[in-house]
Amino acid sequence: MTTTTIQKKIWMLVTMMLLIMGIIWLTLTHYNQKTQEQSNTILQRYLRMNEVTTASQQIITHLNNYLVNPTDQHQQKIEKSIVILEEVQQDVAELRNAENTFSVTNYIHLIDSLIETTNRSILFSEEREVEGATNQFNEANRISLYISEMTLTILDRELKSSNRFYRDIIQQSEELKKLGIWLLLLMTAVLLLATYWFSLSITRPIHRLTKAANELSKGRFTQQIEVKSNDEIAFLAKTFDKMRININDLIVEIQQKALLEHELQQSKLLLKESQFKSLQSQINPHFLFNTLNTLSKKAYLDGAEETSDLIVSVAGLLRYNLKRIDRSVTLFEEVVVLNQYMDIQKARFRDRLQFKMDIDESCLQVKIPGLTLQPIIENAVIHAIEPEENGGTIWFTIKRDVAGVIIEIEDSGQGMTQEKTEQLLLGNVVPTEGHSTGIGFQNVVKRLYLFYGQENIVTIDSREGRGTRVVIQIPTVREENDDETSYSG
The missing domain is CATH 3.30.565.10 (Histidine kinase-like ATPase, C-terminal domain)
Structure with missing residues (x-):
């Protein structure tokens, strides 16, 4: 079984929380980016159309100044305004979609007409045809007014069509706010559960070790210490259980030695007692041995040599047996x-x-x-x-x-x-x-x-x-x- 350390558990908890927060952040970022892209598209359309109106009015102003005073400086300003208008025209063309194709097409044609009319007015002015230049200027001014009116019309139509989009954005913002609150509550609940599980995985084995230590302090060394864990606390519990077994074996060994010492002491007492009794039992044989020697000498003096020899044999046998x-x-x-x-x-x-x-x-x-x-x-x-x-x-x-x-x-x-x-x-x-x-x-x-x-x-x-x-x-x-x-x- 793979051992999981407490440090690994902490890293697992932190990784899980970071993963959840990362998923939430990526989801919200994707949603905001999508909404922002839609808003930027609409805003870009508004800005480009407003630039068309501004550029057309600048062309009319510069054209009027040129007709009054046809200098190269005024002509350059007209050409510069025409370049800006052409650039804006290309950007407006990219704003065409299924709903505004007809309006944008007419809008682009008006821009082309304004540019052509401006160029003809400049051409008539160069040829000294004042009436032609004036007529083309009036036509250009009228087209500029059309462009301004059509810009307002298109913008009004775009605002009406985008109204629902903006309302959806507002509603989604409210829902997003509620979602954030729920996600915060969910993250808090998950964090509390994970913290509770993590604390239990540490405190429960520690409580068991504490209980086992209390049992050992009371002299109960027979109860096995078992901790179901796969971290350092399990290793600590196994080491603690080995210590319990060693102490129990040591106590049993001490008790056995004490019992043997007690039995040895009893044996020594019995041995001393038996030696004492043996000493007492030798008193009478020694007395008998001395008596036999006396009888042997008396029998020899009385002439009973065979009896004397027999008594000597008995005495010798007794002496040998006393060894x-x-x-x-x-x-x-x-x-x-x-x-x-x-x-x-x-x-x-x-x-x-x-x-x-x-x-x-x-x-x-x-x-x-x-x-x-x-x-x-x-x-x-x-x-x-x-x-x-x-x-x-x-x-x-x-x-x-x-x-x-x-x-x-x-x-x-x-x-x-x-x-x-x-x-x-x-x-x-x-x-x-x-x-x-x-x-x-x-x-x-x-x-x-x-x-x-x-x-x-x-x-x-x-x-x-x-x-x-x-x-x-x-x-x-x-x-x-x-x-x-x-x-x-």
Whole structure:
């Protein structure tokens, strides 16, 4: 759509008014010119006929003077008057029309007769024929009187025939005056309408912008600003609407940030509360750990070495469990605490539990999240050994592979379905009560994923009636990093 500026609208209004005034002026000018031409034609006819009368009388006067005193000067005046009369005669001939053809023709003949008679009188005077010259002078005087009378007759007839024309001119002048008044009123009405339309095209969008500004001042940023115009005000409205959208988006963003900050503040409060509760929960385990150390020393002094060793294993396991689980440890540390845990379970199950290890000692310095192996072994003890009357066997293997280090934990239990295996890896299984560490298998899988930054770290191979094997694949890249590492579990 073509944009029309306010300046163009003003020029359109001025052009329209000038065009109307120009048309009116041209019409009136044409009418006046036509009337003036008609009036000039009639007036010219009157003047020419009056000149004929004057010229004929001058010829008679100059002829009389010549006959009395025939000098060259008087003759030249006669000739000059004859030239003027002939010129006027030609002009009178052009005034002939359908109404006055006969009168003008006779009038012209009289002029010719006057000129011929004057010339004969001069000729007789030169030949010294006084009587002939006098007779021709009298004839010329009589013709001059006829010309004067005929001039009056023709003029009277022309005045009568032009009377209606003059009356029409007067009537047309009155009508022209009325037409001028009506045109003035019409131009005023058109100008008022055009001015009203022009002012509306400017004030109406401005009123809408003012209303929109009032809405924005009240905090209502959802109402769309729409101005139906095709000038600079429409561009201003679009810019104003974009500003409204930007402000609204900014307010929404600020509200979202405020909400996030509020949620973050709440999370910090919850974290502090959980840390406080965690600190409280560690008081009793520390007391229990100190008590176990005391009992271990007393059992050793009393000669119960096996009981003392068992208490030492429980204390070591408790000490390890009190460490932060968000720090990495070596496989060596995990294997040590795993042996302590298995000593406790062997004391519990006796010959029902068989634990076999095959460890590549070159892999024991590999970093791994704390409390990774014990929850998996504990899960095997609870679900594969404890339910069986004759117990079972757990195989624990650490070996090196091209892709890194592989840890395998296999049991001789009843296994599980494929659906349960998938649920266990996805964390959709409700944790089993009775775990000593309080850390479930799903938690171990999640921490391994976070620690190594990739999935498929843990795989489970299990069939019903054939046992379960858990495989942990430690990537080579992570294996080569021997620095102490912290992570969020």
